Amino acid sequence: MKTEADNMVAPTGEQAPNTRKSRSQWAEVWRRLRRNRMAMLGLVIILIIFFTAIFAEVIAPYDYRTQNLMRVADPPSREHLLGTDDLGRDILSRIIFGARVSLQVGFVAVSISLIVGGTLGALAGYYGGNLDNVVMRFMDVLLAIPSILLAIAIVSAFGGGLINVMIAVGIATIPVYARIVKASVISIKEQEFVEAARAVGARDSRIIIKHILPNSLAPIIVQGTLGVAIAILSAAGLSFIGLGIEPPTPEWGAMLSSGRHLIRRAPHVATFPGIAIMITIFALNLLGDGLRDALDPRLKQ
Amino acid sequence: MHKYILRRLLLLIPVMFGVSFVVFTIMFFTPGDPAKILLGERAPEAEVQALRTQMGLDDPYLVQFGRFIFNALRGDLGRSLTTRRPAAQELWARFPATLQLAAAGVLVAVLMGIPIGIISATKQYSLFDGFSMVLALIGVSMPNFWQGIMMVLLFSIVLRWFPSSGYGTFRHLIMPALTIGTSSAATITRMTRSSMLEVVRQDYIRTARAKGLSERVVINRHALKNALIPIVTVIGLQFGYLLGGAVLTETIFSWPGVGRLMVDAIRQRDYTVVQGGVLLLALTFSIVNLLVDILYAYIDPRIKAQYK
Numbered sequence: 001m002k003t004e005a006d007n008m009v010a011p012t013g014e015q016a017p018n019t020r021k022s023r024s025q026w027a028e029v030w031r032r033l034r035r036n037r038m039a040m041l042g043l044v045i046i047l048i049i050f051f052t053a054i055f056a057e058v059i060a061p062y063d064y065r066t067q068n069l070m071r072v073a074d075p076p077s078r079e080h081l082l083g084t085d086d087l088g089r090d091i092l093s094r095i096i097f098g099a100r101v102s103l104q105v106g107f108v109a110v111s112i113s114l115i116v117g118g119t120l121g122a123l124a125g126y127y128g129g130n131l132d133n134v135v136m137r138f139m140d141v142l143l144a145i146p147s148i149l150l151a152i153a154i155v156s157a158f159g160g161g162l163i164n165v166m167i168a169v170g171i172a173t174i175p176v177y178a179r180i181v182k183a184s185v186i187s188i189k190e191q192e193f194v195e196a197a198r199a200v201g202a203r204d205s206r207i208i209i210k211h212i213l214p215n216s217l218a219p220i221i222v223q224g225t226l227g228v229a230i231a232i233l234s235a236a237g238l239s240f241i242g243l244g245i246e247p248p249t250p251e252w253g254a255m256l257s258s259g260r261h262l263i264r265r266a267p268h269v270a271t272f273p274g275i276a277i278m279i280t281i282f283a284l285n286l287l288g289d290g291l292r293d294a295l296d297p298r299l300k301q
Numbered sequence: 302m303h304k305y306i307l308r309r310l311l312l313l314i315p316v317m318f319g320v321s322f323v324v325f326t327i328m329f330f331t332p333g334d335p336a337k338i339l340l341g342e343r344a345p346e347a348e349v350q351a352l353r354t355q356m357g358l359d360d361p362y363l364v365q366f367g368r369f370i371f372n373a374l375r376g377d378l379g380r381s382l383t384t385r386r387p388a389a390q391e392l393w394a395r396f397p398a399t400l401q402l403a404a405a406g407v408l409v410a411v412l413m414g415i416p417i418g419i420i421s422a423t424k425q426y427s428l429f430d431g432f433s434m435v436l437a438l439i440g441v442s443m444p445n446f447w448q449g450i451m452m453v454l455l456f457s458i459v460l461r462w463f464p465s466s467g468y469g470t471f472r473h474l475i476m477p478a479l480t481i482g483t484s485s486a487a488t489i490t491r492m493t494r495s496s497m498l499e500v501v502r503q504d505y506i507r508t509a510r511a512k513g514l515s516e517r518v519v520i521n522r523h524a525l526k527n528a529l530i531p532i533v534t535v536i537g538l539q540f541g542y543l544l545g546g547a548v549l550t551e552t553i554f555s556w557p558g559v560g561r562l563m564v565d566a567i568r569q570r571d572y573t574v575v576q577g578g579v580l581l582l583a584l585t586f587s588i589v590n591l592l593v594d595i596l597y598a599y600i601d602p603r604i605k606a607q608y609k
Contacts, residue, residue: 137315137319138319140316140319141316141319141320141322141323142323144316144317144319144320144583144586144587145320145323145324145579145582145583145586146541146542146544146545146582146583146586147545148542148545148546148548148549149544149545149548149579149582149583150323150579152548152563152567152575152579153324153327153328153575153576153579154327156331156567156572156575157327157328157330157331157572158331158332159332229442233444236444236446237444237446237549240444240446240549240552241548241549241552241564241567242564242568243567253444253446256444256446256447256450259450260450260553263450263453263454263458264458267454270447270450270451270454271451271454273447274443274444274447274450274451277444277447278439278442278443278444278447281441281442281443281444282438282439282442285438285441285442286438289438
């Protein structure tokens with residue numbers, strides 16, 4: 001009964017113009033983004049990498065674990081387009097499967113810092129006072145430790161592995177999101193529509209989630225996109241010094257690290273995983289820059 | 302002004318206390334028994350237990366943290382679990398190399414980033430601008446450990462211009478400094494360009510031009526000075542990034558700094574050294590940020606006036 005009534009009210013009630021307005025707002029952002037050729041290039045590259053990660057089994061010419069000790073560190077050839085690594089495994093296949101690991105680390109780590117940092121920032125910004133003080137002073141402490149060092153400390157204490165790397169990289173960037181969300185919550189919470197929501201008796205949690213957060217999405221989206229790039233780089237760095245994802249999981253940073261000792265004899269082993277990282281980060285940066293311009297047209301004139 | 306500096310210095314105390322707390326807590330809950338690491342896996346249980354008591358490892362968490370803070374204030378960060386020498390002494394011996402690398406990296410970043418950013422802004426949408434912006438984006442996107450390896454390949458193995466590792470001379474410094482500084486150079490280039498573009502749109506720049514000042518004077522005296530504040534912030538933050546990046550760069554070039562010491566310590570599960578290293582680098586980063594904030598006041602008299 002209740003759902004029916006809601007459905008009845010929706011088209012004519014206050015909900016309808018609201019959704020139409022927000023839809024056109026995002027359509028406008030998309031229109032601006034589409035005109036930015038560099039940003040679209042970034043988006044296309046990221047979609048290709050996603051596609052590669054999802055269909056890795058189908059695309060990869062070999063299994064990423066298959067070793068061939070007769071063909072150790074072979075240069076690129078027709079059978080192995082990017083050559084083989086120190087254990088005779090196909091590098092192209094490992095890079096394709098590695099996309100899965102890197103994307104996972106990037107998005108999960110950013111989700112962790114966004115959820116924890118965003119919640120802390122929203123609470124600090126909305127309630128202010130002592131809560132704000134305690135939370136933000138703690139964020140200052142975390143910010144005083146360069147983020148890669150904090151991640152190194154966490155991983156060196158609790159060990160490597162996919163999950164721990166995600167958590168470590170995620171925790172290390174919590175303060176960034178706390179600060180951004182807090183700043184935008186403060187700028188929004190005094191506005192009239194928030195006052196109006198409070199006047200009709202909406203609970204704090206509803207005001208924050210329904211009214212304030214949707215209006216502070218722009219800086220979060222931009223920072224999130226760039227944050228995925230930073231997280232992927234940090235995770236690769238951790239793996240490079242042997243603290244990250246463990247073999248035989250193909251991780252770009254770890255592949256690069258194992259190729260380092262072959263640099264004189266077989267430079268391709270270290271070269272290609274690095275290029276894979278670079279293309280991914282490059283695309284994310286292009287998209288992040290484009291989103292910043294599209295979401296805040298005042299900045300671009 | 303002195304009052305401001307003093308207040309900022311005092312503020313360092315709670316922050317460093319917090320950093321110590323975080324780092325100590327992470328290391329405290331690390332699986333693995335320092336007494337066992339010191340004595341080796343095969344040491345008799347009684348001996349391990351005796352050492353645990355002697356090191357105070359059976360004391361409650363807060364007692365241990367209190368002792369750690371008390372000792373750290375006197376410059377005692379505990380003993381390395383592998384060499385048994387004081388961790389502070391080991392870290393301090395490696396500290397100059399890391400500072401040298403980070404400073405060289407900042408220098409590379411500033412000397413490349415600011416001029417390129419200014420030229421890009423004054424010639425917006427020119428060929429130079431487009432080219433340098435793409436280069437800057439590549440610079441931000443390149444993992445610095447990969448860049449380091451590629452530079453070794455090109456400049457040490459193929460061209461034989463620079464040694465691939467080692468420490469001491471200027472020739473040893475060039476590749477590590479470029480490796481660690483490139484991404485900061487790219488960030489500073491982008492920041493300088495956008496900050497300059499923001500400033501040249503202001504009315505006082507139009508006024509300066511209307512007075513008939515030469516373009517060079519307008520840019521150097523009027524625009525740059527005002528554009529510098531966000532740039533200085535970025536430089537300060539980049540320094541922290543460089544201290545973190547030192548861990549990777551030092552590993553590639555066998556640079557005898559704090560970063561490589563920490564990586565070796567992690568491999569040998571020498572937590573005292575890891576803990577001390579994070580503290581030392583965080584303290585350095587905080588001091589640099591303090592210096593940057595003081596520098597603001599000299600660049601921007603408006604800020605100075607606030608703290609009179």
